[in-house]
Amino acid sequence: MKKPYVISFANSKGGVGKTTSCISVGCALAAAGFKTLLVDLDHQGNLSDDVGRGDENYTITDLFEDPKFDTNSLVYPALDGTNVIPNLDVIPADITLAVEARSAERFRHRLNILEEGLKRLKIAYDFILIDLRxxxxxxxxxxxxxxxxxxxxxxxxxxxxxxxxxxxxxVREVRRNEDFVYTLVKTKVNESHSKMKKAIDGYISEANYRVALTEIRQSELFKQATDVHRPVMHFAKNERPYRDYKSFTKELLQQIEEAEGGKK
Known part of the structure; x- marks a missing residue:
C-alpha cells in the first residue's frame, strides 16, 4: 500500500488560520478526488467541531492512552452539517489529549505512537493532514x-x-536536524492595510522564507462558517475563501509533484 503524504499545519502563534487552512486544504483535496484524512492534534478540538465530529466516543486521545488501540475505530466521515463530505475522514480530538500526551511519556516507543497507529489504518489515504496546536x-x-x-x-x-x-x-530539535520541507502561506490578507502588509512582506522576504504565491484574503465568511460549525469551503462555495484555498491547494500539489519528481 502506498504511503500517504503527510502535511502538518503549524504556527507557534494562535489565531492565524491554521485550523481553517488544514480543513480547507483537506476539502479541496477531497473534492479533487484524493482520499484524505484530517487528524486533530489540538485538544481544543476546533477542527473536529468544524467537520461535525466534536463529540465522539473515541478520539486521538485513545491512541496516546493505549498505543495498541485500533486506530480504525477513531476514523469518522467528515460532515458538512448532516451531509457526509466524500473522500474526507477525520480523527477527532478532545480536551483530555494534552494530559494523555504527557502520560504517554512512559511508553518505550512513545515517539512512534502516531506513526504506528496510522500504519494500522485499513483505508488507503492519499493525504493525511494534521492540525498541530x-x-x-x-x-x-x-x-x-x-x-x-x-x-x-x-x-x-x-x-x-x-x-x-x-x-x-x-522542528529541527525534534527531527534531530533532519531536513524538512515547508511552505509559508499568508492568511487574513487585507489589501487596504497596505502599510502593515508591506512591512510583513518585507520581513518575510528579508528572512528568505519559502512562501506560497497564493494569498488567503480576509473574509467575514470565515467567522460565519465557524459560527455554524461548517467547513468554509462548503459554506462559501465559489466565494473568496473557496477560490483562494482551491488555488493554494493546487499550488501545494504542484510543489509536491515537483519535489517527488526530483527524487526519481
Missing part, C-alpha cells in the same frame, strides 16, 4: 517526525512572523 507536547513531536511537508499560515500580525524561527528551531 501551538504548544509542543509528545503528540506534536509524533506528528513532526512523520511530516513530509509543513504548512505555516501567517497572518498580518508581526507576532505570527516572529514565531516562525522558534517553530523551525523546535
Amino acid at each position: 501551538p504548544a509542543i507536547d509528545l503528540s506534536i513531536e509524533n506528528a513532526l517526525l512523520i511530516t513530509d511537508k509543513l504548512v505555516v499560515p501567517v497572518d498580518m500580525d508581526r507576532r505570527a512572523i516572529k514565531g516562525i524561527d522558534d517553530l523551525f528551531q523546535v
Whole structure:
C-alpha cells in the first residue's frame, strides 16, 4: 500500500488560520478526488467541531492512552452539517489529549505512537493532514517526525512572523536536524492595510522564507462558517475563501509533484 503524504499545519502563534487552512486544504483535496484524512492534534478540538465530529466516543486521545488501540475505530466521515463530505475522514480530538500526551511519556516507543497507529489504518489515504496546536507536547513531536511537508499560515500580525524561527528551531530539535520541507502561506490578507502588509512582506522576504504565491484574503465568511460549525469551503462555495484555498491547494500539489519528481 502506498504511503500517504503527510502535511502538518503549524504556527507557534494562535489565531492565524491554521485550523481553517488544514480543513480547507483537506476539502479541496477531497473534492479533487484524493482520499484524505484530517487528524486533530489540538485538544481544543476546533477542527473536529468544524467537520461535525466534536463529540465522539473515541478520539486521538485513545491512541496516546493505549498505543495498541485500533486506530480504525477513531476514523469518522467528515460532515458538512448532516451531509457526509466524500473522500474526507477525520480523527477527532478532545480536551483530555494534552494530559494523555504527557502520560504517554512512559511508553518505550512513545515517539512512534502516531506513526504506528496510522500504519494500522485499513483505508488507503492519499493525504493525511494534521492540525498541530501551538504548544509542543509528545503528540506534536509524533506528528513532526512523520511530516513530509509543513504548512505555516501567517497572518498580518508581526507576532505570527516572529514565531516562525522558534517553530523551525523546535522542528529541527525534534527531527534531530533532519531536513524538512515547508511552505509559508499568508492568511487574513487585507489589501487596504497596505502599510502593515508591506512591512510583513518585507520581513518575510528579508528572512528568505519559502512562501506560497497564493494569498488567503480576509473574509467575514470565515467567522460565519465557524459560527455554524461548517467547513468554509462548503459554506462559501465559489466565494473568496473557496477560490483562494482551491488555488493554494493546487499550488501545494504542484510543489509536491515537483519535489517527488526530483527524487526519481
